[in-house]
Amino acid sequence: MITNPGPASTASATEVTSPRRPWRTFRHPLPIRIMHWVNAAVILIMLGSGFQIFNAHPALYWGERSDPDRALFEMKAIKTEVGQLRGVTIVLGRAFETTGILGASRNSAGELKARGFPLWVILPSGQWLAMGRRWHFFFAWLFVLNGVVFAVYSVMTKHFSKDLMPRWREFLVSGRALIRRVMGQTLERPTIEKYSPVQKLFYFGVVFVCGPLVVFTGLAMSPWLDAAFPWLPSFFGGHQSARTIHFLTASAMAVFTAIHLFMVVATGFARNLHSMISGWYYVSKVNRYYGKD
Amino acid sequence: MEKIDRRRFLVRLVNALSAVSVSGCDALSQSERFVQLLETAEGVNRRTHRAITPSRAMAREYDESEISAVFPTNGTTFPDDPVYRELAANGFVDWRLQVGGLVRRPESLSLAEIRQLPARTQITRHDCVEGWSAIAKWTGVPLSVLLDRVQPLPEARYVVFRCADPMNKTSFKYYESIDFEDALHPQTILAYELNDQPLPIQNGAPIRLRVERQLGYKSAKYIMRIELVDDLTPIGSGRGGYWEDQGYEWYAGI
Numbered sequence: 443m444i445t446n447p448g449p450a451s452t453a454s455a456t457e458v459t460s461p462r463r464p465w466r467t468f469r470h471p472l473p474i475r476i477m478h479w480v481n482a483a484v485i486l487i488m489l490g491s492g493f494q495i496f497n498a499h500p501a502l503y504w505g506e507r508s509d510p511d512r513a514l515f516e517m518k519a520i521k522t523e524v525g526q527l528r529g530v531t532i533v534l535g536r537a538f539e540t541t542g543i544l545g546a547s548r549n550s551a552g553e554l555k556a557r558g559f560p561l562w563v564i565l566p567s568g569q570w571l572a573m574g575r576r577w578h579f580f581f582a583w584l585f586v587l588n589g590v591v592f593a594v595y596s597v598m599t600k601h602f603s604k605d606l607m608p609r610w611r612e613f614l615v616s617g618r619a620l621i622r623r624v625m626g627q628t629l630e631r632p633t634i635e636k637y638s639p640v641q642k643l644f645y646f647g648v649v650f651v652c653g654p655l656v657v658f659t660g661l662a663m664s665p666w667l668d669a670a671f672p673w674l675p676s677f678f679g680g681h682q683s684a685r686t687i688h689f690l691t692a693s694a695m696a697v698f699t700a701i702h703l704f705m706v707v708a709t710g711f712a713r714n715l716h717s718m719i720s721g722w723y724y725v726s727k728v729n730r731y732y733g734k735d
Numbered sequence: 736m737e738k739i740d741r742r743r744f745l746v747r748l749v750n751a752l753s754a755v756s757v758s759g760c761d762a763l764s765q766s767e768r769f770v771q772l773l774e775t776a777e778g779v780n781r782r783t784h785r786a787i788t789p790s791r792a793m794a795r796e797y798d799e800s801e802i803s804a805v806f807p808t809n810g811t812t813f814p815d816d817p818v819y820r821e822l823a824a825n826g827f828v829d830w831r832l833q834v835g836g837l838v839r840r841p842e843s844l845s846l847a848e849i850r851q852l853p854a855r856t857q858i859t860r861h862d863c864v865e866g867w868s869a870i871a872k873w874t875g876v877p878l879s880v881l882l883d884r885v886q887p888l889p890e891a892r893y894v895v896f897r898c899a900d901p902m903n904k905t906s907f908k909y910y911e912s913i914d915f916e917d918a919l920h921p922q923t924i925l926a927y928e929l930n931d932q933p934l935p936i937q938n939g940a941p942i943r944l945r946v947e948r949q950l951g952y953k954s955a956k957y958i959m960r961i962e963l964v965d966d967l968t969p970i971g972s973g974r975g976g977y978w979e980d981q982g983y984e985w986y987a988g989i
Binding site: 464495498507562565566570571572573622663664666667672679682 | 773788797866
Protein backbone atom coordinates (compact mmCIF):
# COMPACT_ATOMS: atom_id res chain seq x y z
CA MET A 443 0.00 0.00 0.00
CA ILE A 444 2.89 2.31 0.57
CA THR A 445 4.11 4.42 -2.28
CA ASN A 446 7.30 6.38 -2.32
CA PRO A 447 6.27 9.89 -1.36
CA GLY A 448 8.76 11.30 -3.87
CA PRO A 449 10.50 14.63 -3.76
CA ALA A 450 7.30 16.56 -4.38
CA SER A 451 5.57 15.58 -1.16
CA THR A 452 6.08 17.31 2.13
CA ALA A 453 8.64 16.05 4.58
CA SER A 454 7.79 13.31 7.02
CA ALA A 455 7.83 13.75 10.74
CA THR A 456 10.45 11.10 11.13
CA GLU A 457 13.89 12.60 11.23
CA VAL A 458 16.49 10.81 9.21
CA THR A 459 19.06 9.52 11.67
CA SER A 460 21.15 7.28 9.47
CA PRO A 461 23.37 9.17 7.08
CA ARG A 462 23.12 6.42 4.54
CA ARG A 463 20.10 4.59 3.23
CA PRO A 464 20.02 0.80 3.02
CA TRP A 465 19.86 -0.44 -0.55
CA ARG A 466 16.66 -2.29 0.16
CA THR A 467 14.08 -2.19 2.88
CA PHE A 468 11.37 -4.66 3.91
CA ARG A 469 8.03 -2.97 3.60
CA HIS A 470 5.13 -5.37 3.41
CA PRO A 471 4.81 -8.60 5.41
CA LEU A 472 3.11 -11.51 3.65
CA PRO A 473 -0.36 -11.15 5.27
CA ILE A 474 -0.51 -7.50 4.21
CA ARG A 475 0.50 -8.38 0.66
CA ILE A 476 -2.14 -11.10 0.42
CA MET A 477 -4.83 -8.83 1.85
CA HIS A 478 -3.77 -6.02 -0.48
CA TRP A 479 -4.21 -8.11 -3.62
CA VAL A 480 -7.43 -9.73 -2.42
CA ASN A 481 -8.73 -6.25 -1.68
CA ALA A 482 -7.60 -4.92 -5.07
CA ALA A 483 -9.56 -7.61 -6.92
CA VAL A 484 -12.58 -7.35 -4.62
CA ILE A 485 -12.77 -3.54 -4.87
CA LEU A 486 -12.69 -3.65 -8.67
CA ILE A 487 -15.42 -6.30 -8.70
CA MET A 488 -17.53 -4.37 -6.18
CA LEU A 489 -17.18 -1.14 -8.20
CA GLY A 490 -18.01 -2.83 -11.50
CA SER A 491 -20.99 -4.77 -10.16
CA GLY A 492 -22.08 -1.71 -8.15
CA PHE A 493 -22.16 0.43 -11.31
CA GLN A 494 -24.12 -2.38 -12.98
CA ILE A 495 -26.71 -2.29 -10.17
CA PHE A 496 -26.80 1.51 -10.21
CA ASN A 497 -27.54 1.49 -13.95
CA ALA A 498 -30.94 -0.11 -13.24
CA HIS A 499 -31.99 3.25 -11.77
CA PRO A 500 -29.22 5.81 -12.34
CA ALA A 501 -30.45 8.52 -9.98
CA LEU A 502 -29.90 9.49 -6.34
CA TYR A 503 -32.23 10.99 -3.75
CA TRP A 504 -32.35 12.06 -0.10
CA GLY A 505 -34.77 10.64 2.49
CA GLU A 506 -36.86 7.48 2.37
CA ARG A 507 -38.48 7.86 -1.03
CA SER A 508 -37.27 8.34 -4.60
CA ASP A 509 -39.69 11.05 -5.77
CA PRO A 510 -38.95 11.39 -9.50
CA ASP A 511 -38.98 15.19 -9.41
CA ARG A 512 -36.56 15.39 -6.50
CA ALA A 513 -33.44 13.61 -7.75
CA LEU A 514 -30.14 15.06 -6.52
CA PHE A 515 -28.26 13.31 -9.29
CA GLU A 516 -29.48 11.73 -12.45
CA MET A 517 -28.05 10.28 -15.64
CA LYS A 518 -30.36 9.98 -18.59
CA ALA A 519 -30.61 10.01 -22.36
CA ILE A 520 -32.64 12.54 -24.29
CA LYS A 521 -33.51 12.62 -27.97
CA THR A 522 -32.68 15.78 -29.87
CA GLU A 523 -35.03 17.22 -32.51
CA VAL A 524 -33.13 15.41 -35.24
CA GLY A 525 -33.49 12.14 -33.36
CA GLN A 526 -29.96 11.94 -31.98
CA LEU A 527 -29.41 10.45 -28.55
CA ARG A 528 -27.64 12.64 -26.02
CA GLY A 529 -26.35 11.63 -22.60
CA VAL A 530 -27.21 14.12 -19.88
CA THR A 531 -26.03 14.16 -16.27
CA ILE A 532 -27.99 16.34 -13.87
CA VAL A 533 -26.24 17.29 -10.63
CA LEU A 534 -28.32 19.28 -8.13
CA GLY A 535 -30.47 20.68 -10.90
CA ARG A 536 -27.60 21.59 -13.24
CA ALA A 537 -27.45 19.62 -16.48
CA PHE A 538 -24.22 18.64 -18.19
CA GLU A 539 -23.88 16.94 -21.53
CA THR A 540 -21.99 13.68 -21.03
CA THR A 541 -22.73 11.84 -24.28
CA GLY A 542 -20.47 8.84 -24.78
CA ILE A 543 -19.72 8.40 -21.09
CA LEU A 544 -22.73 8.99 -18.83
CA GLY A 545 -26.41 8.80 -19.75
CA ALA A 546 -25.81 7.51 -23.26
CA SER A 547 -22.81 5.56 -24.50
CA ARG A 548 -21.81 3.25 -27.31
CA ASN A 549 -22.29 -0.49 -27.32
CA SER A 550 -19.90 -2.95 -28.96
CA ALA A 551 -21.53 -2.25 -32.34
CA GLY A 552 -20.77 1.45 -31.93
CA GLU A 553 -24.39 2.56 -31.48
CA LEU A 554 -25.33 5.11 -28.83
CA LYS A 555 -27.66 3.60 -26.24
CA ALA A 556 -29.35 5.04 -23.16
CA ARG A 557 -27.28 3.81 -20.23
CA GLY A 558 -26.08 5.36 -16.95
CA PHE A 559 -22.49 4.19 -16.72
CA PRO A 560 -20.82 2.94 -19.91
CA LEU A 561 -20.33 -0.75 -20.67
CA TRP A 562 -16.59 -0.65 -19.99
CA VAL A 563 -17.01 0.04 -16.26
CA ILE A 564 -19.91 -2.30 -15.51
CA LEU A 565 -19.67 -5.94 -14.57
CA PRO A 566 -20.75 -7.98 -16.47
CA SER A 567 -20.23 -5.74 -19.50
CA GLY A 568 -23.85 -5.67 -20.62
CA GLN A 569 -27.10 -4.73 -18.95
CA TRP A 570 -27.60 -7.65 -16.57
CA LEU A 571 -28.83 -6.55 -13.15
CA ALA A 572 -29.42 -10.07 -11.81
CA MET A 573 -25.81 -11.10 -12.49
CA GLY A 574 -24.43 -7.82 -11.13
CA ARG A 575 -26.29 -8.47 -7.88
CA ARG A 576 -24.93 -12.02 -7.68
CA TRP A 577 -21.34 -10.74 -7.98
CA HIS A 578 -21.94 -7.85 -5.58
CA PHE A 579 -23.50 -9.86 -2.76
CA PHE A 580 -20.94 -12.66 -3.00
CA PHE A 581 -17.86 -10.46 -3.04
CA ALA A 582 -19.33 -8.20 -0.35
CA TRP A 583 -18.62 -11.04 2.09
CA LEU A 584 -14.99 -11.23 0.93
CA PHE A 585 -14.69 -7.46 1.19
CA VAL A 586 -15.95 -7.47 4.79
CA LEU A 587 -13.94 -10.55 5.78
CA ASN A 588 -10.74 -9.16 4.30
CA GLY A 589 -11.36 -5.77 5.91
CA VAL A 590 -12.04 -7.23 9.36
CA VAL A 591 -8.93 -9.46 9.19
CA PHE A 592 -6.89 -6.43 8.10
CA ALA A 593 -8.24 -4.30 10.95
CA VAL A 594 -7.54 -6.99 13.57
CA TYR A 595 -4.12 -7.75 12.10
CA SER A 596 -3.05 -4.14 11.90
CA VAL A 597 -4.14 -3.38 15.46
CA MET A 598 -2.41 -6.50 16.82
CA THR A 599 0.84 -5.91 14.94
CA LYS A 600 0.69 -2.16 15.71
CA HIS A 601 0.67 -1.50 11.94
CA PHE A 602 -2.36 0.64 12.71
CA SER A 603 -0.95 2.72 15.56
CA LYS A 604 2.56 3.04 14.13
CA ASP A 605 1.93 3.46 10.41
CA LEU A 606 -1.69 4.32 9.70
CA MET A 607 -3.15 6.45 12.48
CA PRO A 608 -2.70 10.10 11.48
CA ARG A 609 -1.57 12.31 14.36
CA TRP A 610 -2.03 16.03 14.73
CA ARG A 611 1.61 16.44 15.69
CA GLU A 612 2.71 15.14 12.31
CA PHE A 613 0.63 17.68 10.51
CA LEU A 614 2.06 20.40 12.73
CA VAL A 615 5.59 19.16 12.11
CA SER A 616 5.11 18.76 8.40
CA GLY A 617 3.29 22.07 8.25
CA ARG A 618 6.27 23.73 9.91
CA ALA A 619 8.63 21.87 7.59
CA LEU A 620 6.63 23.12 4.65
CA ILE A 621 6.89 26.68 5.89
CA ARG A 622 10.62 26.28 6.48
CA ARG A 623 11.01 24.90 2.98
CA VAL A 624 9.07 27.76 1.50
CA MET A 625 11.20 30.20 3.52
CA GLY A 626 14.28 28.48 2.14
CA GLN A 627 15.64 27.76 5.59
CA THR A 628 16.05 24.06 5.19
CA LEU A 629 15.45 21.36 2.69
CA GLU A 630 13.93 18.40 4.46
CA ARG A 631 13.65 15.20 2.56
CA PRO A 632 10.91 12.61 2.68
CA THR A 633 11.83 9.23 4.05
CA ILE A 634 11.03 5.96 2.35
CA GLU A 635 10.23 3.96 5.47
CA LYS A 636 7.21 5.87 6.68
CA TYR A 637 4.00 7.13 5.23
CA SER A 638 3.74 10.87 4.94
CA PRO A 639 0.93 12.45 6.99
CA VAL A 640 -1.05 12.97 3.79
CA GLN A 641 -0.69 9.30 2.91
CA LYS A 642 -1.75 8.33 6.43
CA LEU A 643 -4.80 10.51 6.14
CA PHE A 644 -5.76 8.92 2.82
CA TYR A 645 -5.13 5.33 3.92
CA PHE A 646 -6.81 5.81 7.27
CA GLY A 647 -9.76 7.50 5.56
CA VAL A 648 -10.28 4.86 2.92
CA VAL A 649 -9.81 1.86 5.23
CA PHE A 650 -11.34 2.99 8.49
CA VAL A 651 -13.90 5.58 7.36
CA CYS A 652 -14.98 4.68 3.81
CA GLY A 653 -14.78 0.92 4.46
CA PRO A 654 -17.24 0.75 7.38
CA LEU A 655 -19.41 3.47 5.83
CA VAL A 656 -19.83 1.63 2.54
CA VAL A 657 -20.63 -1.61 4.40
CA PHE A 658 -23.19 -0.12 6.78
CA THR A 659 -24.94 1.96 4.10
CA GLY A 660 -25.03 -1.23 2.02
CA LEU A 661 -26.65 -3.15 4.87
CA ALA A 662 -29.07 -0.25 5.45
CA MET A 663 -30.45 -0.75 1.92
CA SER A 664 -31.65 -4.27 2.74
CA PRO A 665 -35.41 -4.18 3.43
CA TRP A 666 -35.05 -7.24 5.66
CA LEU A 667 -32.33 -5.68 7.80
CA ASP A 668 -34.37 -2.45 7.91
CA ALA A 669 -37.05 -4.43 9.73
CA ALA A 670 -34.51 -5.99 12.09
CA PHE A 671 -32.55 -2.76 12.75
CA PRO A 672 -34.80 0.23 11.97
CA TRP A 673 -32.20 2.61 13.39
CA LEU A 674 -29.76 1.66 10.65
CA PRO A 675 -31.43 3.43 7.68
CA SER A 676 -32.69 6.18 10.01
CA PHE A 677 -29.11 6.88 11.08
CA PHE A 678 -28.23 7.68 7.46
CA GLY A 679 -31.38 9.75 6.90
CA GLY A 680 -33.55 7.11 5.23
CA HIS A 681 -33.35 4.31 2.71
CA GLN A 682 -32.61 6.49 -0.32
CA SER A 683 -30.13 8.59 1.68
CA ALA A 684 -28.27 5.40 2.60
CA ARG A 685 -28.19 4.52 -1.11
CA THR A 686 -26.82 7.98 -1.95
CA ILE A 687 -24.13 7.78 0.76
CA HIS A 688 -23.27 4.26 -0.39
CA PHE A 689 -22.77 5.54 -3.93
CA LEU A 690 -20.75 8.60 -2.88
CA THR A 691 -18.53 6.54 -0.55
CA ALA A 692 -17.90 3.97 -3.28
CA SER A 693 -17.10 6.83 -5.67
CA ALA A 694 -14.64 8.24 -3.13
CA MET A 695 -13.01 4.81 -2.95
CA ALA A 696 -12.82 4.70 -6.74
CA VAL A 697 -11.15 8.13 -6.76
CA PHE A 698 -8.75 6.95 -4.04
CA THR A 699 -7.91 3.90 -6.14
CA ALA A 700 -7.22 6.10 -9.16
CA ILE A 701 -4.93 8.42 -7.13
CA HIS A 702 -3.24 5.41 -5.57
CA LEU A 703 -2.55 3.88 -8.99
CA PHE A 704 -1.27 7.21 -10.28
CA MET A 705 1.11 7.53 -7.32
CA VAL A 706 2.30 3.94 -7.77
CA VAL A 707 3.21 4.75 -11.36
CA ALA A 708 4.55 8.23 -10.68
CA THR A 709 6.92 7.16 -7.89
CA GLY A 710 8.53 4.17 -9.56
CA PHE A 711 6.08 1.61 -10.90
CA ALA A 712 8.42 -1.38 -11.00
CA ARG A 713 9.87 -0.85 -7.52
CA ASN A 714 6.45 -0.24 -5.98
CA LEU A 715 4.92 -3.26 -7.69
CA HIS A 716 7.90 -5.38 -6.67
CA SER A 717 7.57 -4.34 -3.04
CA MET A 718 3.88 -5.30 -2.93
CA ILE A 719 4.70 -8.70 -4.45
CA SER A 720 7.92 -9.67 -2.65
CA GLY A 721 7.73 -7.32 0.30
CA TRP A 722 11.11 -5.77 -0.48
CA TYR A 723 11.41 -2.21 -1.64
CA TYR A 724 14.60 -1.71 -3.64
CA VAL A 725 16.10 1.73 -3.46
CA SER A 726 17.77 2.95 -6.60
CA LYS A 727 21.31 4.32 -6.44
CA VAL A 728 20.01 7.85 -6.67
CA ASN A 729 17.48 7.29 -3.96
CA ARG A 730 19.85 5.32 -1.75
CA TYR A 731 21.69 8.41 -0.68
CA TYR A 732 18.72 10.63 -1.08
CA GLY A 733 18.03 10.94 2.62
CA LYS A 734 21.63 11.88 3.38
CA ASP A 735 21.96 15.22 5.05
CA MET B 736 12.00 8.83 -25.69
CA GLU B 737 12.24 6.60 -22.67
CA LYS B 738 9.28 8.40 -21.13
CA ILE B 739 7.13 7.91 -24.20
CA ASP B 740 7.99 4.21 -24.23
CA ARG B 741 7.13 3.91 -20.60
CA ARG B 742 3.84 5.68 -21.11
CA ARG B 743 3.03 3.48 -24.09
CA PHE B 744 3.93 0.42 -22.04
CA LEU B 745 1.65 1.47 -19.20
CA VAL B 746 -1.26 2.28 -21.48
CA ARG B 747 -0.86 -1.11 -23.14
CA LEU B 748 -0.63 -2.81 -19.76
CA VAL B 749 -3.82 -1.13 -18.55
CA ASN B 750 -5.64 -1.99 -21.79
CA ALA B 751 -4.49 -5.59 -21.65
CA LEU B 752 -5.38 -5.97 -17.98
CA SER B 753 -8.84 -4.48 -18.43
CA ALA B 754 -9.51 -6.57 -21.55
CA VAL B 755 -8.49 -9.71 -19.67
CA SER B 756 -10.53 -8.84 -16.58
CA VAL B 757 -13.64 -7.76 -18.53
CA SER B 758 -13.67 -10.85 -20.73
CA GLY B 759 -12.72 -12.96 -17.72
CA CYS B 760 -15.64 -11.68 -15.65
CA ASP B 761 -18.00 -12.06 -18.62
CA ALA B 762 -16.83 -15.62 -19.18
CA LEU B 763 -17.25 -16.39 -15.48
CA SER B 764 -20.80 -14.96 -15.60
CA GLN B 765 -21.59 -17.55 -18.29
CA SER B 766 -19.98 -20.42 -16.41
CA GLU B 767 -22.55 -22.57 -14.64
CA ARG B 768 -20.11 -23.63 -11.91
CA PHE B 769 -18.99 -20.11 -11.12
CA VAL B 770 -22.54 -18.76 -11.03
CA GLN B 771 -23.46 -21.59 -8.66
CA LEU B 772 -20.59 -20.45 -6.45
CA LEU B 773 -21.87 -16.86 -6.54
CA GLU B 774 -25.36 -18.13 -5.71
CA THR B 775 -24.14 -19.72 -2.48
CA ALA B 776 -24.12 -16.18 -1.07
CA GLU B 777 -27.93 -16.08 -1.31
CA GLY B 778 -28.33 -18.95 1.16
CA VAL B 779 -25.67 -17.48 3.46
CA ASN B 780 -27.45 -14.11 3.37
CA ARG B 781 -30.88 -15.62 4.01
CA ARG B 782 -29.68 -17.74 6.93
CA THR B 783 -27.63 -14.89 8.41
CA HIS B 784 -30.49 -12.42 8.11
CA ARG B 785 -32.96 -14.80 9.69
CA ALA B 786 -30.58 -15.81 12.46
CA ILE B 787 -30.13 -12.21 13.60
CA THR B 788 -33.76 -11.12 13.12
CA PRO B 789 -36.67 -11.90 15.43
CA SER B 790 -39.28 -13.58 13.18
CA ARG B 791 -41.85 -10.96 14.17
CA ALA B 792 -39.58 -8.00 13.34
CA MET B 793 -41.83 -5.55 11.54
CA ALA B 794 -41.01 -3.46 8.49
CA ARG B 795 -41.14 0.22 9.32
CA GLU B 796 -44.59 1.79 9.03
CA TYR B 797 -44.94 5.44 8.06
CA ASP B 798 -47.17 8.40 8.64
CA GLU B 799 -49.89 9.36 6.13
CA SER B 800 -47.87 12.49 5.31
CA GLU B 801 -45.01 10.35 4.00
CA ILE B 802 -47.04 8.60 1.30
CA SER B 803 -45.62 9.05 -2.22
CA ALA B 804 -47.62 11.41 -4.44
CA VAL B 805 -47.62 8.76 -7.17
CA PHE B 806 -47.01 5.08 -6.60
CA PRO B 807 -44.95 3.97 -9.62
CA THR B 808 -46.22 1.20 -11.84
CA ASN B 809 -43.69 -1.35 -12.88
CA GLY B 810 -43.76 -4.60 -14.81
CA THR B 811 -47.18 -5.56 -16.15
CA THR B 812 -49.71 -2.70 -16.12
CA PHE B 813 -52.63 -4.52 -17.76
CA PRO B 814 -52.32 -8.30 -18.16
CA ASP B 815 -52.60 -9.37 -21.78
CA ASP B 816 -54.89 -12.28 -21.00
CA PRO B 817 -58.48 -12.67 -22.27
CA VAL B 818 -59.80 -14.24 -19.05
CA TYR B 819 -58.29 -11.47 -16.93
CA ARG B 820 -59.55 -8.73 -19.24
CA GLU B 821 -63.06 -10.12 -19.09
CA LEU B 822 -62.94 -10.25 -15.29
CA ALA B 823 -61.61 -6.69 -15.21
CA ALA B 824 -64.35 -5.47 -17.57
CA ASN B 825 -66.87 -6.77 -15.05
CA GLY B 826 -65.24 -5.09 -12.09
CA PHE B 827 -63.93 -8.47 -10.87
CA VAL B 828 -67.36 -9.59 -9.59
CA ASP B 829 -66.80 -12.99 -11.24
CA TRP B 830 -63.21 -13.27 -10.03
CA ARG B 831 -62.58 -15.92 -7.40
CA LEU B 832 -59.39 -16.61 -5.53
CA GLN B 833 -58.59 -20.31 -5.50
CA VAL B 834 -56.59 -21.54 -2.52
CA GLY B 835 -55.45 -25.13 -2.77
CA GLY B 836 -52.57 -27.57 -2.96
CA LEU B 837 -51.33 -29.12 0.28
CA VAL B 838 -54.25 -27.97 2.42
CA ARG B 839 -57.03 -29.76 4.30
CA ARG B 840 -59.86 -27.49 3.12
CA PRO B 841 -59.32 -25.89 -0.31
CA GLU B 842 -61.28 -22.68 -0.74
CA SER B 843 -62.58 -20.39 -3.41
CA LEU B 844 -63.31 -16.83 -2.34
CA SER B 845 -64.87 -13.90 -4.13
CA LEU B 846 -63.53 -10.38 -3.71
CA ALA B 847 -66.57 -9.50 -1.56
CA GLU B 848 -65.89 -12.48 0.69
CA ILE B 849 -62.22 -11.51 1.03
CA ARG B 850 -63.26 -7.99 2.01
CA GLN B 851 -65.37 -9.51 4.83
CA LEU B 852 -62.31 -11.10 6.43
CA PRO B 853 -60.29 -9.33 9.13
CA ALA B 854 -58.23 -6.61 7.48
CA ARG B 855 -54.92 -4.94 8.15
CA THR B 856 -53.88 -1.48 6.94
CA GLN B 857 -50.22 -0.54 6.74
CA ILE B 858 -48.22 2.35 5.33
CA THR B 859 -44.98 0.83 4.14
CA ARG B 860 -42.06 1.47 1.85
CA HIS B 861 -41.75 -0.51 -1.36
CA ASP B 862 -38.14 -1.02 -2.46
CA CYS B 863 -37.70 -2.07 -6.07
CA VAL B 864 -34.77 -4.25 -7.11
CA GLU B 865 -33.96 -1.46 -9.58
CA GLY B 866 -33.26 0.96 -6.76
CA TRP B 867 -36.30 3.21 -6.39
CA SER B 868 -38.54 3.40 -3.29
CA ALA B 869 -42.10 4.56 -2.80
CA ILE B 870 -44.36 4.72 0.25
CA ALA B 871 -48.01 3.69 0.08
CA LYS B 872 -50.92 2.62 2.25
CA TRP B 873 -52.12 -0.92 1.70
CA THR B 874 -55.25 -2.59 3.06
CA GLY B 875 -55.90 -6.29 2.81
CA VAL B 876 -56.38 -9.59 4.55
CA PRO B 877 -53.36 -11.04 6.33
CA LEU B 878 -52.26 -14.18 4.53
CA SER B 879 -52.17 -15.96 7.92
CA VAL B 880 -55.96 -15.48 8.22
CA LEU B 881 -56.47 -17.20 4.91
CA LEU B 882 -54.02 -19.99 5.77
CA ASP B 883 -55.89 -20.63 9.04
CA ARG B 884 -59.07 -21.21 7.07
CA VAL B 885 -57.56 -23.66 4.57
CA GLN B 886 -55.40 -25.49 7.17
CA PRO B 887 -52.06 -26.29 5.52
CA LEU B 888 -50.90 -29.89 5.68
CA PRO B 889 -47.70 -30.48 7.69
CA GLU B 890 -45.67 -31.20 4.54
CA ALA B 891 -46.49 -27.80 2.99
CA ARG B 892 -43.34 -25.66 2.86
CA TYR B 893 -44.05 -22.85 0.41
CA VAL B 894 -46.95 -20.66 -0.58
CA VAL B 895 -47.06 -20.12 -4.35
CA PHE B 896 -48.93 -17.22 -5.94
CA ARG B 897 -50.17 -17.80 -9.50
CA CYS B 898 -50.87 -14.58 -11.35
CA ALA B 899 -52.86 -13.51 -14.40
CA ASP B 900 -50.11 -11.78 -16.34
CA PRO B 901 -48.38 -13.66 -19.17
CA MET B 902 -44.69 -12.74 -19.33
CA ASN B 903 -42.72 -12.18 -22.52
CA LYS B 904 -39.63 -14.18 -21.72
CA THR B 905 -41.36 -17.44 -20.82
CA SER B 906 -44.45 -19.38 -21.66
CA PHE B 907 -45.39 -19.17 -17.96
CA LYS B 908 -47.41 -16.50 -16.30
CA TYR B 909 -45.98 -14.44 -13.44
CA TYR B 910 -45.68 -16.37 -10.21
CA GLU B 911 -43.95 -15.97 -6.89
CA SER B 912 -43.39 -17.99 -3.74
CA ILE B 913 -42.57 -17.40 -0.10
CA ASP B 914 -42.03 -19.74 2.83
CA PHE B 915 -43.91 -19.78 6.12
CA GLU B 916 -41.50 -17.35 7.79
CA ASP B 917 -42.96 -14.67 5.52
CA ALA B 918 -46.40 -16.21 4.94
CA LEU B 919 -47.28 -16.01 8.64
CA HIS B 920 -45.73 -12.57 9.20
CA PRO B 921 -48.39 -10.05 10.30
CA GLN B 922 -47.49 -7.58 7.54
CA THR B 923 -47.80 -10.16 4.76
CA ILE B 924 -51.21 -9.29 3.36
CA LEU B 925 -53.29 -9.79 0.24
CA ALA B 926 -54.02 -6.15 -0.52
CA TYR B 927 -57.21 -4.99 -2.24
CA GLU B 928 -56.83 -1.30 -1.47
CA LEU B 929 -54.09 1.20 -2.29
CA ASN B 930 -54.25 4.54 -0.50
CA ASP B 931 -57.89 3.91 0.57
CA GLN B 932 -59.03 3.26 -3.03
CA PRO B 933 -59.77 -0.10 -4.66
CA LEU B 934 -56.47 -1.46 -5.98
CA PRO B 935 -56.00 -0.01 -9.50
CA ILE B 936 -55.36 -2.40 -12.37
CA GLN B 937 -51.83 -1.09 -12.96
CA ASN B 938 -50.98 -1.94 -9.33
CA GLY B 939 -52.35 -5.48 -9.45
CA ALA B 940 -56.16 -5.54 -9.18
CA PRO B 941 -58.10 -7.23 -7.80
CA ILE B 942 -55.53 -8.35 -5.19
CA ARG B 943 -51.78 -8.31 -4.87
CA LEU B 944 -49.41 -9.66 -2.30
CA ARG B 945 -47.40 -7.42 0.07
CA VAL B 946 -44.20 -8.95 1.45
CA GLU B 947 -42.81 -5.94 3.25
CA ARG B 948 -39.37 -7.23 4.23
CA GLN B 949 -38.37 -8.17 0.71
CA LEU B 950 -37.96 -6.41 -2.63
CA GLY B 951 -40.93 -5.44 -4.77
CA TYR B 952 -40.82 -8.38 -7.16
CA LYS B 953 -41.88 -10.70 -4.31
CA SER B 954 -45.13 -8.73 -3.94
CA ALA B 955 -46.92 -10.41 -6.85
CA LYS B 956 -49.76 -8.58 -8.60
CA TYR B 957 -52.95 -9.98 -10.27
CA ILE B 958 -53.19 -13.05 -8.04
CA MET B 959 -55.57 -15.73 -9.33
CA ARG B 960 -54.62 -18.82 -7.36
CA ILE B 961 -52.69 -19.67 -4.23
CA GLU B 962 -51.05 -23.09 -3.94
CA LEU B 963 -49.31 -24.68 -1.01
CA VAL B 964 -46.47 -26.96 -2.09
CA ASP B 965 -43.56 -28.87 -0.60
CA ASP B 966 -41.24 -28.33 -3.59
CA LEU B 967 -40.73 -25.41 -5.98
CA THR B 968 -38.77 -27.23 -8.67
CA PRO B 969 -41.78 -28.52 -10.72
CA ILE B 970 -43.14 -24.97 -11.14
CA GLY B 971 -41.96 -22.73 -14.00
CA SER B 972 -38.21 -23.13 -14.43
CA GLY B 973 -38.08 -24.35 -10.85
CA ARG B 974 -36.54 -21.42 -9.02
CA GLY B 975 -39.64 -20.21 -7.21
CA GLY B 976 -40.74 -17.23 -9.26
CA TYR B 977 -40.76 -15.46 -12.61
CA TRP B 978 -37.82 -13.17 -11.79
CA GLU B 979 -36.06 -15.96 -9.92
CA ASP B 980 -36.21 -17.97 -13.16
CA GLN B 981 -34.42 -15.00 -14.82
CA GLY B 982 -31.56 -15.27 -12.30
CA TYR B 983 -32.76 -13.02 -9.48
CA GLU B 984 -32.58 -14.22 -5.87
CA TRP B 985 -35.49 -16.13 -4.37
CA TYR B 986 -34.49 -14.53 -1.08
CA ALA B 987 -35.02 -10.87 -1.94
CA GLY B 988 -34.27 -9.41 1.49
CA ILE B 989 -31.33 -7.48 0.01
